[in-house]
Amino acid sequence: MKKIILFGVILCFCISCQQQEQPVISFYYWKTIFRLSPKEKTTLTENEVKRLYIRYFDIDLSPQTEKPYPRTPIRFEDTASNFEIVPVIYIKNKVMLDKKLDVMDLAEKANSFIQQINSKNNIAVHEIQIDCDWTLESKGNYLRFIEVFRKVSNKKLSATIRLHQVKYFKKTKIPNVDRGVLMYYNMGKIAPDSLNSIYDRNIANRYLSSLQNYPLPINIALPLYSWGIHIRDGKIIGLRNKIDINNLKNNNSFVPTKKNWFTVKNSNFTAGVFYKQNDQLKIETISRNDLLEMADDIEENTTQNPKEIIFYDLDEFNLKNYEKNIFKEVTDCF
Numbered sequence: 001m002k003k004i005i006l007f008g009v010i011l012c013f014c015i016s017c018q019q020q021e022q023p024v025i026s027f028y029y030w031k032t033i034f035r036l037s038p039k040e041k042t043t044l045t046e047n048e049v050k051r052l053y054i055r056y057f058d059i060d061l062s063p064q065t066e067k068p069y070p071r072t073p074i075r076f077e078d079t080a081s082n083f084e085i086v087p088v089i090y091i092k093n094k095v096m097l098d099k100k101l102d103v104m105d106l107a108e109k110a111n112s113f114i115q116q117i118n119s120k121n122n123i124a125v126h127e128i129q130i131d132c133d134w135t136l137e138s139k140g141n142y143l144r145f146i147e148v149f150r151k152v153s154n155k156k157l158s159a160t161i162r163l164h165q166v167k168y169f170k171k172t173k174i175p176n177v178d179r180g181v182l183m184y185y186n187m188g189k190i191a192p193d194s195l196n197s198i199y200d201r202n203i204a205n206r207y208l209s210s211l212q213n214y215p216l217p218i219n220i221a222l223p224l225y226s227w228g229i230h231i232r233d234g235k236i237i238g239l240r241n242k243i244d245i246n247n248l249k250n251n252n253s254f255v256p257t258k259k260n261w262f263t264v265k266n267s268n269f270t271a272g273v274f275y276k277q278n279d280q281l282k283i284e285t286i287s288r289n290d291l292l293e294m295a296d297d298i299e300e301n302t303t304q305n306p307k308e309i310i311f312y313d314l315d316e317f318n319l320k321n322y323e324k325n326i327f328k329e330v331t332d333c334f
Contacts (some may be wrong), residue, residue: 027049031055068109180217208300222295264276264281
């Protein structure tokens, strides 16, 4: 009898595991012109990608009027008809911090602008995503905006969620959306130290167990990007995107000092940026092993698999740093 009971328990466990479907692969597209390169198209095809999260525009405060306005809207040069498109609006937190913010006006204008872009490009959407790193000080305006925008748009809504908002959701509150997307990156401070601000496992581990108690269903966003932190006299003077380490190694003006660190030997202009002698560049990247480690850690701390892994972001520069099967390797971890 004990053997029968044990077999029954094992069988139920196996059936439960089989019912956990693997997440699908999607991508963020974060450029101002929608134009897919051959490499990007191939990546989408090979990974059977059906959904793209496209940044439509940012919302910032105008320096002149201090009123919200849309910045750098997307322009479509390629058709997106082969994909389900989810428009993403990135709203700067300072917009939500404005105590005089007219939430209704902002929601109506944002929705109208999305409709204009969709109409011009013959795009029909079923979901809209709001990306805003709201804080305790801005949560009132932000949560009201979500409520109003939901009614105005009459669409499914998703919202980006940060790790601290998962752990302290009783304080930060939960937006009234259909699903959250956990941004599993930008964990540390951008600093002239040895840590990686994009991904730090020690920081992530402080929050991961909270995923099991978070009431909102979530998908996961994982990073593909890299950047260089430009340091002068021990102070950060800028972030340099799309820096190829191999190009730096082949440039006599940059001397490698330790892993992913370079010192400027001779003052020079590279890619339109002035580097002064003795400046330093700290390159922060995400490796294949980092991605697999992230996936394993998340899987161990969730009660249900995410429906989707969204990689940030679809860009030929990012893709060349990974083997073509990496995206399926990550989803196989779940």
